Amino acid sequence: MEIPYTVTARKDTGLFNSKVGIWLFLASEVMLFGGLFSGYVFLRIYADYPWPERALPIVPGLINTFVLIGSSVTVVFAWASLKMRQWRRFQVFMGITIVCAGLFMVLKGIEYKAKWEHQAVRMDDFAIIEGHAHYGTVMANGEVDHFHTKKEAKKAGGGKPFKTNKILFRPATIDFSVVRAHEPWITEMLEQAGKRKSKLVTSGDVFLYGHIEDYAGTEGEPLSGKDRSKRETDIVKEFGKAEESLARKFGENSLYIPAGTPLDYELIKKARKAYIAGRAHNAETRTAILKENWKRVKEKLPEQEYWKQAPEAKIDAATQLNEQFDGQGNCVSGSKVVSLISTLSFRMDPPQPLVIKRSWIKRPVKAKDGKAELRDDTTLSAGEEQDQGTGLLASPVALSVDAIDFRWMAQKAEEAGKEPMEVIEQSWIFSKDNKHQGDYKQIWKVHKKRIGELEQELVEKYGKDPEGKPKRVPTETDRYRVTWQDLVHYARAKQDSLMPGDSGFDDLRPKFWDGFAGPNHKDEEIHKLHAFPELEVPHHKVSMQSMFTPKWNTYYAIYFTLTGLHGLHVIGGAIVLGYFLFFSKGLYRRNPEWLANRVEVGGLFWHFVDLVWIFLFPILYLM
Amino acid sequence: MADTPEEIQKAQKKYILIGLILFVFTVVTVAVATVPWLDFGEHGFDSKDAIIGLIIASFKATLVGAIFMHLNHEKKTIYGVLVLGVLMGIALLGLIWWSFEDPIEYGDSVEGDGFFNPEETVNQD
Numbered sequence: 001m002e003i004p005y006t007v008t009a010r011k012d013t014g015l016f017n018s019k020v021g022i023w024l025f026l027a028s029e030v031m032l033f034g035g036l037f038s039g040y041v042f043l044r045i046y047a048d049y050p051w052p053e054r055a056l057p058i059v060p061g062l063i064n065t066f067v068l069i070g071s072s073v074t075v076v077f078a079w080a081s082l083k084m085r086q087w088r089r090f091q092v093f094m095g096i097t098i099v100c101a102g103l104f105m106v107l108k109g110i111e112y113k114a115k116w117e118h119q120a121v122r123m124d125d126f127a128i129i130e131g132h133a134h135y136g137t138v139m140a141n142g143e144v145d146h147f148h149t150k151k152e153a154k155k156a157g158g159g160k161p162f163k164t165n166k167i168l169f170r171p172a173t174i175d176f177s178v179v180r181a182h183e184p185w186i187t188e189m190l191e192q193a194g195k196r197k198s199k200l201v202t203s204g205d206v207f208l209y210g211h212i213e214d215y216a217g218t219e220g221e222p223l224s225g226k227d228r229s230k231r232e233t234d235i236v237k238e239f240g241k242a243e244e245s246l247a248r249k250f251g252e253n254s255l256y257i258p259a260g261t262p263l264d265y266e267l268i269k270k271a272r273k274a275y276i277a278g279r280a281h282n283a284e285t286r287t288a289i290l291k292e293n294w295k296r297v298k299e300k301l302p303e304q305e306y307w308k309q310a311p312e313a314k315i316d317a318a319t320q321l322n323e324q325f326d327g328q329g330n331c332v333s334g335s336k337v338v339s340l341i342s343t344l345s346f347r348m349d350p351p352q353p354l355v356i357k358r359s360w361i362k363r364p365v366k367a368k369d370g371k372a373e374l375r376d377d378t379t380l381s382a383g384e385e386q387d388q389g390t391g392l393l394a395s396p397v398a399l400s401v402d403a404i405d406f407r408w409m410a411q412k413a414e415e416a417g418k419e420p421m422e423v424i425e426q427s428w429i430f431s432k433d434n435k436h437q438g439d440y441k442q443i444w445k446v447h448k449k450r451i452g453e454l455e456q457e458l459v460e461k462y463g464k465d466p467e468g469k470p471k472r473v474p475t476e477t478d479r480y481r482v483t484w485q486d487l488v489h490y491a492r493a494k495q496d497s498l499m500p501g502d503s504g505f506d507d508l509r510p511k512f513w514d515g516f517a518g519p520n521h522k523d524e525e526i527h528k529l530h531a532f533p534e535l536e537v538p539h540h541k542v543s544m545q546s547m548f549t550p551k552w553n554t555y556y557a558i559y560f561t562l563t564g565l566h567g568l569h570v571i572g573g574a575i576v577l578g579y580f581l582f583f584s585k586g587l588y589r590r591n592p593e594w595l596a597n598r599v600e601v602g603g604l605f606w607h608f609v610d611l612v613w614i615f616l617f618p619i620l621y622l623m
Numbered sequence: 624m625a626d627t628p629e630e631i632q633k634a635q636k637k638y639i640l641i642g643l644i645l646f647v648f649t650v651v652t653v654a655v656a657t658v659p660w661l662d663f664g665e666h667g668f669d670s671k672d673a674i675i676g677l678i679i680a681s682f683k684a685t686l687v688g689a690i691f692m693h694l695n696h697e698k699k700t701i702y703g704v705l706v707l708g709v710l711m712g713i714a715l716l717g718l719i720w721w722s723f724e725d726p727i728e729y730g731d732s733v734e735g736d737g738f739f740n741p742e743e744t745v746n747q748d
Contacts, residue, residue, distance in 0.1 A: 014698045023705060029708075034713070037715075041716070058656075083626070474666065
């Protein structure tokens with residue numbers, strides 16, 4: 001069947017089908033992006049932290065704007081070429097459009113990568129430190145060393161290098177929850193222990209009771225001790241010899257794990273099965289006991305209301321476990337409720353440092369607790385023996401700093417009615433506890449002087465109001481945020497022995513187009529000037545750390561949502577336009593007008609993608 | 624709409640011109656945000672800079688819509704479809720205004736978070 005109005009327009013609307021279709025789609029897109037833009041404004045006005053305005057490097061965004069505008073022009077030329085029946089010209093313009101789409105995504109990729117590699121730390125005093133995390137490695141003797149690059153860390157010959165935003169814990173024992181233990185984390189711990197020539201083995205014999213119908217069988221068919229012994233023997237055979245087990249009564253799904261069994265996930269899985277079976281068995285048993293109790297109580301107190309009978313019928317957990325056995329080992333009285341084991345304990349022999357991601361941790365690890373609890377309910381314990389120490393090893397976030405932001409600290413100080421500058425200067429980064437305090441004091445001294453100069457400059461330029469207040473003053477960002485441009489600026493000035501106010505000082509400032517995707521830690525000049533000073537933020541001072549990902553703050557959350565969705569539109573649009581370019585020669589020969597209509601519709605979508613970016617660029621990069 | 628080959632031939636010059644205007648206004652947007660003597664309002668970024676930035680962006684978006692997407696001479700049906708979408712979009716942005724009517728008050732909890740003054744953690748009210 002031929003579909004009407006794909007080439008010619010309908011008389012009533014004057015439009016061909018797909019054009020109405022694309023506009024309906026674009027109208028829904030307006031609402032989609034409208035909602036997200038609304039979300040952006042919402043997050044920004046209600047942010048309870050200083051919004052990172054103008055935080056992104058402008059140049060990639062600017063080039064991408066040019067690229068998209070350029071591609072909007074070329075896509076309209078591609079359509080015009082088809083209308084004029086110039087196939088070759090169409091190919092050229094459509095080709096350029098698709099190259100532009102590719103370029104846009106490459107630049108976006110560079111920008112995203114820079115974000116994912118950029119470390120941020122919020123300290124417990126609300127100072128924000130940004131920079132490039134160092135790499136650490138655990139040496140053969142169990143000591144931890146830090147290096148600037150992964151390469152250097154590898155060269156040092158220790159274990160696998162890790163970013164110094166992790167936690168190092170030396171456990172004597174690790175307890176795994178048999179129900180919640182997370183396989184990849186177990187694998188990772190085993191791998192690390194193996195590399196450090198350490199083993200994870202069970203510390204004592206463990207008996208996990210699953211089902212115990214063989215304690216006594218059923219009332220009608222009691223199981224003999226002989227039958228049960230056979231089952232026990234089968235289970236023990238699987239895990240080795242266990243004299244202790246002979247005195248106990250195993251049932252189906254039960255498990256015996258002798259001391260010294262090495263950890264592996266399969267073992268945890270078996271223990272989980274026993275635990276679940278035991279729990280189900282207990283539920284059944286308790287229900288049966290409860291039923292029995294009710295029967296008894298109803299006979300004893302037939303006239304009473306049920307709420308008066310209830311206290312008599314309830315199960316007392318302590319007495320129900322008191323089983324009595326006859327000479328053959330059959331359970332003759334008491335309950336058949338089994339005690340459940342929900343954690344398996346492993347000894348680390350010898351204790352060695354484990355590198356743990358902060359995202360694994362359930363709650364902050366404190367040295368005095370001697371414990372690290374993971375989100376899968378695994379607990380790493382240092383043990384009580386003195387020689388095992390505290391468990392938590394020095395786990396500073398070590399980084400080369402490319403920005404120091406006191407805006408949040410200043411905000412908090414003002415809320416508490418304190419002078420922001422005083423609070424800032426008493427912060428940890430300038431204290432004796434920071435072994436690099438000298439570098440930071442020097443930077444802050446120059447920064448304060450520069451802001452003083454700026455203050456004066458603004459008064460000279462714009463004057464004061466009738467009340468004597470300066471008409472223009474430095475912003476909070478000027479005052480309380482030391483950017484990477486500031487750090488490079490001050491380092492250059494230091495080299496030339498210049499201070500703010502000296503002639504030539506301002507000329508040393510990096511321009512907005514320097515540092516394509518942000519601070520470049522590999523830049524030779526920056527490296528030589530030692531412009532990005534080192535810092536080791538002690539573990540207990542870190543209140544949050546993250547890469548520049550949606551986790552870090554709501555700005556990056558909405559940035560990735562908006563640009564990610566827009567990027568998907570770019571990819572989708574490029575695929576459709578690419579299809580017209582590479583697979584439509586046949587249609588062009590048969591019905592060029594139809595192809596022109598298709599390209600017009602694809603082009604409309606492409607213009608919309610450009611239109612969204614026209615708003616995204618200023619709100620994310622310039623405001 | 625330019626539909627005959629002659630009309631399209633003519634319209635191409637317009638497309639190039641619009642492309643150039645868009646380039647120029649992109650540079651203007653960046654200049655307004657980065658060049659000190661083009662800084663409107665207070666020193667540094669403020670609401671005036673935001674308004675100017677958004678006015679320029681809206682102007683650029685209008686050009687893209689009107690010329691590249693041919694909305695300057697489109698059929699009634701399309702305006703009808705689009706007006707509905709745009710009104711909905713504006714209503715979504717309107718949620719921000721309505722949020723100011725939110726009866727929940729935040730003041731005390733921020734004031735009394737007691738980070739620097741632990742004794743202030745207790746709400747004085």
